[in-house]
Amino acid sequence: MIQETHLFKPFDKPLSLVTDAGVWNAPFELDLPDETLLNMYRDLVLSRLLDEQLGKLQRLGKTSFVAPNAGHEGAHVGVAYALRAGFDWLFPYYRDHGLVLALGVPLREVFGQTLATRADPNKGRQMPAHPGSGALNVFTAASPIASHLPPAVGAALSMKLRGTGQVAVATFGEGATSEGDFHAAMNFAGVQGAPIVFVCENNGYAISVALRKQSGSETIAAKAYAYGMPGYTVDGMDALACYYVMQDAVAHAREGRGPVLVELLVYRYGAHSSADDDSAYRPREEVAAWRRRDPLGRFRRFLEARGLWEEVQERGLRDELGRTLSAALAEAEAAGSVPTEWLFDDVYAEVPDTLLEQRESL
Amino acid sequence: MAQLNFVQAITHTLDFEMARDPRVVLLGEDVGKRGGVFLASQGLFDRYGPDRVIDTPLSEAAIVGAAVGMAAHGLRPVAEVQFSDYIYPGFDQLVSQAAKLRYRSGGQFFAPMVVRLPAGGGVKGGHHHSQNPETHFVHTPGLKVVYPSSPADAKGLLTTAIRDDDPVVFMEPKRLYRAFKEEVPDGEYAVPLGQARVRLEGDDVVLISYGGSVAETLMAAGALSEQGVSAHVLDLRSLLPWDKGAVLEAVARVGRVVLVSEAPKTAGFVSEIAATISEEILDTLLAPPARVTGFDTPYPYAQDRAYLPGVNRILRAVQGVLNY
Ligand SMILES: Cc1ncc(C[n+]2csc(CCOP(=O)(O)OP(=O)(O)O)c2C)c(N)n1
Ligand SMILES: [Mg+2]
Numbered sequence: 001m002i003q004e005t006h007l008f009k010p011f012d013k014p015l016s017l018v019t020d021a022g023v024w025n026a027p028f029e030l031d032l033p034d035e036t037l038l039n040m041y042r043d044l045v046l047s048r049l050l051d052e053q054l055g056k057l058q059r060l061g062k063t064s065f066v067a068p069n070a071g072h073e074g075a076h077v078g079v080a081y082a083l084r085a086g087f088d089w090l091f092p093y094y095r096d097h098g099l100v101l102a103l104g105v106p107l108r109e110v111f112g113q114t115l116a117t118r119a120d121p122n123k124g125r126q127m128p129a130h131p132g133s134g135a136l137n138v139f140t141a142a143s144p145i146a147s148h149l150p151p152a153v154g155a156a157l158s159m160k161l162r163g164t165g166q167v168a169v170a171t172f173g174e175g176a177t178s179e180g181d182f183h184a185a186m187n188f189a190g191v192q193g194a195p196i197v198f199v200c201e202n203n204g205y206a207i208s209v210a211l212r213k214q215s216g217s218e219t220i221a222a223k224a225y226a227y228g229m230p231g232y233t234v235d236g237m238d239a240l241a242c243y244y245v246m247q248d249a250v251a252h253a254r255e256g257r258g259p260v261l262v263e264l265l266v267y268r269y270g271a272h273s274s275a276d277d278d279s280a281y282r283p284r285e286e287v288a289a290w291r292r293r294d295p296l297g298r299f300r301r302f303l304e305a306r307g308l309w310e311e312v313q314e315r316g317l318r319d320e321l322g323r324t325l326s327a328a329l330a331e332a333e334a335a336g337s338v339p340t341e342w343l344f345d346d347v348y349a350e351v352p353d354t355l356l357e358q359r360e361s362l
Numbered sequence: 363m364a365q366l367n368f369v370q371a372i373t374h375t376l377d378f379e380m381a382r383d384p385r386v387v388l389l390g391e392d393v394g395k396r397g398g399v400f401l402a403s404q405g406l407f408d409r410y411g412p413d414r415v416i417d418t419p420l421s422e423a424a425i426v427g428a429a430v431g432m433a434a435h436g437l438r439p440v441a442e443v444q445f446s447d448y449i450y451p452g453f454d455q456l457v458s459q460a461a462k463l464r465y466r467s468g469g470q471f472f473a474p475m476v477v478r479l480p481a482g483g484g485v486k487g488g489h490h491h492s493q494n495p496e497t498h499f500v501h502t503p504g505l506k507v508v509y510p511s512s513p514a515d516a517k518g519l520l521t522t523a524i525r526d527d528d529p530v531v532f533m534e535p536k537r538l539y540r541a542f543k544e545e546v547p548d549g550e551y552a553v554p555l556g557q558a559r560v561r562l563e564g565d566d567v568v569l570i571s572y573g574g575s576v577a578e579t580l581m582a583a584g585a586l587s588e589q590g591v592s593a594h595v596l597d598l599r600s601l602l603p604w605d606k607g608a609v610l611e612a613v614a615r616v617g618r619v620v621l622v623s624e625a626p627k628t629a630g631f632v633s634e635i636a637a638t639i640s641e642e643i644l645d646t647l648l649a650p651p652a653r654v655t656g657f658d659t660p661y662p663y664a665q666d667r668a669y670l671p672g673v674n675r676i677l678r679a680v681q682g683v684l685n686y
Contacts, residue, residue, distance in 0.1 A: 064486035116664035124664030127488035143490035178419035179451055206420050208396035214419050281395050338664040347659045358657045
């Protein structure tokens with residue numbers, strides 16, 4: 001039997017709640033206050049502007065690496081707003097700046113991580129695009145694809161065992177669903193009814209490898225059924241569809257009804273990373289077609305249709321966010337670079353003698 | 363002869379072997395149209411088609427494990443794992459299947475395959491794009507391990523690795539991929555495994571290294587020669603088998619040795635060499651063997667260069683063995 005959460009039946013086409021023209025088109029009433037809608041839009045725009053800013057830093061040689069987020073913002077904001085920030089645990093991957101920002105990770109820390117300054121709570125240990133925050137239960141990202149999924153299940157089992165009422169949410173690309181770790185995690189979560197939501201940000205490519213070479217399944221969501229959990233495919237360019245499905249999935253997990261897999265159909269407008277040239281494997285028309293479905297544009301039209309937004313507010317918001325970004329960047333730079341000796345800390349709880357000796361030999 | 367950099371030498375060799383032997387196939391993530399993230403297979407998809415240049419799903423277990431089956435069945439697969447740091451999801455296949463197939467079947471089945479691993483630091487990649495996991499492989503009987511440092515050796519050794527009847531882990535120092543070009547023979551060119559290459563002749567101290575660290579070791583030798591110290595530099599090129607004869611001969615003659623490797627110090631491959639020297643030619647030594655290595659920490663991002671055994675650390679170790 002195909003499992004389902006309460007609000008949604010498994011869809012035969014990707015679920016969308018707001019039309020391209022920005023019209024609410026759902027079988028239920030919108031129940032979010034205007035203020036929340038405006039905050040969501042603000043987070044969408046902030047993420048886009050951050051992405052542009054990081055691209056600039058990379059081109060200026062100030063950072064070694066960026067993983068473009070543009071095109072994923074609707075998914076990021078939808079997921080973040082469905083979580084109880086700082087209470088639930090997020091297990092992100094490297095294309096989740098928009099998500100961690102919307103959860104409350106300070107911009108200063110994101111820039112600190114990007115530039116490896118003391119503003120990074122992860123102490124400059126990792127390459128850019130790998131955020132983490134102990135304060136907000138954001139499990140520091142690791143590069144090896146899908147390696148964070150079994151730990152996410154473990155955390156969810158601990159939540160269940162300890163009765164904390166929390167939920168674990170793990171994000172990953174569709175490429176990650178080919179790794180054994182994905183299947184090991186899904187299976188264990190299914191067996192144990194762990195309170196976890198698996199969120200696939202399906203942008204159709206794993207670097208150059210297109211979805212059809214990645215998976216023989218019709219959808220990523222279909223993989224849920226084999227592990228005994230509900231699976232949903234959602235229009236990831238529709239932030240509100242992402243939010244409502246995620247909110248339902250999180251409620252399902254929180255109520256002890258077990259794990260859910262949510263597939264969010266998105267697109268990355270940019271190359272895989274600053275080390276990639278996507279023109280070799282993606283037709284320009286395809287990129288252009290997805291850009292026309294932009295999650296920011298759709299959300300803005302939605303706000304405008306409800307009388308909540310006008311051009312003057314747009315300009316004001318962009319100016320304000322521009323200033324916020326500059327100030328955070330300046331703060332992160334002013335924190336100063338990470339000292340060389342720090343490389344020996346945190347290998348273990350206490351620095352062992354062998355490492356004290358090696359530190360002397362620097 | 364053509365002037366090629368390291369990656370170009372790899373591409374050229376793959377092309378040469380694929381043209382020569384229809385059993386040679388490539389598989390890995392992005393190796394097709396994209397030509398691999400480092401462009402090592404650039405152009406080969408167009409030349410040999412999707413059946414011989416296979417873009418795999420994102421699974422190292424599938425890549426390495428399928429290579430074992432292909433090899434056992436009669437192909438000569440060359441698998442690319444995008445970074446050596448990503449071998450771990452395929453590690454079980456490498457260690458449990460590839461390395462032990464011949465042994466467990468009493469020689470009835472075997473896996474003539476190559477796993478190419480771009481490895482090493484100095485590229486601002488943090489711990490998941492910089493590691494040197496060779497110790498895992500040399501500690502796994504049944505595998506052969508190669509780690510060249512120059513374009514010509516890359517060709518000679520990759521050729522031998524592809525033609526070898528056992529699984530070969532072929533590590534490539536990615537910070538040297540485009541660092542320099544050298545003459546690479548156009549035609550048939552095979553370098554046997556287990557032969558070190560003398561990079562520099564000298565009599566005051568022996569410097570032994572392999573892979574990416576050969577570059578810093580040669581720079582240190584250059585600095586030493588300006589100070590009037592003549593270093594004998596050995597590039598091991600392959601670690602399993604390794605050239606015990608060349609090492610013991612040089613060290614016994616000179617009496618002083620510094621071993622350079624960017625892998626973490628504890629149980630690193632050079633420790634094996636130091637132990638062998640101590641066991642077999644202790645009486646010829648004028649100073650204890652010295653190791654200059656990466657630190658026993660994960661590879662850091664912010665301190666990318668400080669982690670690597672650079673010229674200064676090598677020179678300090680040389681001073682130590684000279685003044686012993
Ligand atoms: C285990 C592992 N193998 C290979 C890589 C190299 N790599 C980095 S990103 C990537 C593609 C991931 O695609 P996907 O999961 O779809 O996420 P996206 O980048 O599209 O968001 C690959 C192959 C890696 N990081 N980890
Ligand atoms: Mg993808």
